[in-house]
Amino acid sequence: MSAAASRASDLRGKNVLVTGGLGFIGSNLARRCVELGAKVTVYDCLDPRSGGNMFNIHDIEADIDIVLNDIRNFEGISAAVRKQDVLFSCAAYTSHPNSMTDPIVDIEVNCKGVMHVLEAARRFNPGVKIVQVGTSTQIGRMRHSPVDELHPEFPLDIYSANKTASEKYVLIYGSYYGMQTTVIRLANVFGPRSNIRTPDFGFINYFVGLALSGKELTVFGDGRQLRNVSYVEDSVEALICAAESPASNGQVFFASADRQHTVSELAAAIVSHIGGSIRRVEWPRDRAALEIGDAVISNAKVKDTLRWEPRFSLEEGMKKTGAYFRPVLSKYL
Numbered sequence: 001m002s003a004a005a006s007r008a009s010d011l012r013g014k015n016v017l018v019t020g021g022l023g024f025i026g027s028n029l030a031r032r033c034v035e036l037g038a039k040v041t042v043y044d045c046l047d048p049r050s051g052g053n054m055f056n057i058h059d060i061e062a063d064i065d066i067v068l069n070d071i072r073n074f075e076g077i078s079a080a081v082r083k084q085d086v087l088f089s090c091a092a093y094t095s096h097p098n099s100m101t102d103p104i105v106d107i108e109v110n111c112k113g114v115m116h117v118l119e120a121a122r123r124f125n126p127g128v129k130i131v132q133v134g135t136s137t138q139i140g141r142m143r144h145s146p147v148d149e150l151h152p153e154f155p156l157d158i159y160s161a162n163k164t165a166s167e168k169y170v171l172i173y174g175s176y177y178g179m180q181t182t183v184i185r186l187a188n189v190f191g192p193r194s195n196i197r198t199p200d201f202g203f204i205n206y207f208v209g210l211a212l213s214g215k216e217l218t219v220f221g222d223g224r225q226l227r228n229v230s231y232v233e234d235s236v237e238a239l240i241c242a243a244e245s246p247a248s249n250g251q252v253f254f255a256s257a258d259r260q261h262t263v264s265e266l267a268a269a270i271v272s273h274i275g276g277s278i279r280r281v282e283w284p285r286d287r288a289a290l291e292i293g294d295a296v297i298s299n300a301k302v303k304d305t306l307r308w309e310p311r312f313s314l315e316e317g318m319k320k321t322g323a324y325f326r327p328v329l330s331k332y333l
């Protein structure tokens with residue numbers, strides 16, 4: 001066990017529910033909670049359009065409870081939320097382009113599903129701490145730099161709009177009902193157990209998949225737009241800090257890295273640490289419409305309030321990502 005893994009944690013012995021726990025972030029979070037001594041239940045419907053993958057938890061299956069069910073099933077989520085101390089709300093319909101072609105599904109999962117989670121908690125376990133995972137794309141195009149938690153939200157796709165709505169539901173359940181709720185907004189998370197098969201879930205993990213297959217990474221335009229990317233272990237630690245701290249209640253935080261990288265730099269880091277090559281092409285029209293330009297996010301609030309610090313550089317994260325995927329690639333591609 002690593003030094004970080006053995007730190008004293010408020011989650012030791014606690015009951016923790018992770019919706020979306022078979023997906024990328026949820027499974028990494030579930031694993032970390034097990035390491036910290038929590039009793040973990042994963043609640044996931046293994047949506048084939050998502051990054052859900054049983055292999056993500058294959059080596060901790062004996063240590064956790066798995067409920068294969070949908071957050072849209074009120075009875076199911078009501079049963080699962082009872083007796084939990086912490087609920088990490090990671091289940092989502094997570095594709096920006098799919099939310100434009102299937103907007104109703106996106107509302108069903110990202111709005112109605114999260115509302116089911118909140119209602120189940122309010123009725124059957126109002127003392128549970130709820131940590132909702134938000135996304136930096138809720139803000140849309142940057143109006144001032146750096147972006148902080150007070151930046152206006154004008155999302156450019158239905159997924160991001162619904163994540164904005166569900167974030168507000170979570171906060172309202174905190175302010176109106178006095179429940180313990182908080183939101184950690186993440187941005188371009190990469191790392192082990194991500195969905196590397198398709199570009200629909202963000203470019204960075206897709207680039208990792210291409211690199212692992214020795215293929216070309218296609219960079220649109222000049223690739224000079226700035227992005228915040230985070231290695232998944234850092235993101236998971238931010239979610240856990242939020243769960244452990246009463247100071248997070250009623251608050252929204254951006255948990256982003258200390259520095260930004262251009263898309264070209266990110267592609268170069270992937271090629272250098274994992275493989276593949278880079279090809280530059282003109283912007284396709286449909287992708288240009290969703291392009292947000294530069295994104296520069298401040299992590300000052302999360303650092304000050306929750307004492308969270310990102311630990312992994314882009315290079316370290318890429319090395320660890322390549323090392324994880326290489327021997328198990330057939331489980332992901």
Ligand SMILES: NC(=O)c1ccc[n+]([C@@H]2O[C@H](COP(=O)([O-])OP(=O)(O)OC[C@H]3O[C@@H](n4cnc5c(N)ncnc54)[C@H](O)[C@@H]3O)[C@@H](O)[C@H]2O)c1
Binds near residue numbers: 019050071093188
């Ligand atoms: N990956 C990122 O870069 C990123 C960035 C910002 C925010 N987020 C947020 O993090 C959370 C997790 O995303 P991820 O990247 O791990 O995606 P993912 O697709 O890998 O995981 C989502 C999981 O939710 C499950 N799921 C989907 N619909 C469900 C439903 N109706 N009921 C139960 N389970 C359902 C899927 O089966 C999957 O296992 C999401 O809330 C997403 O909005 C992710």
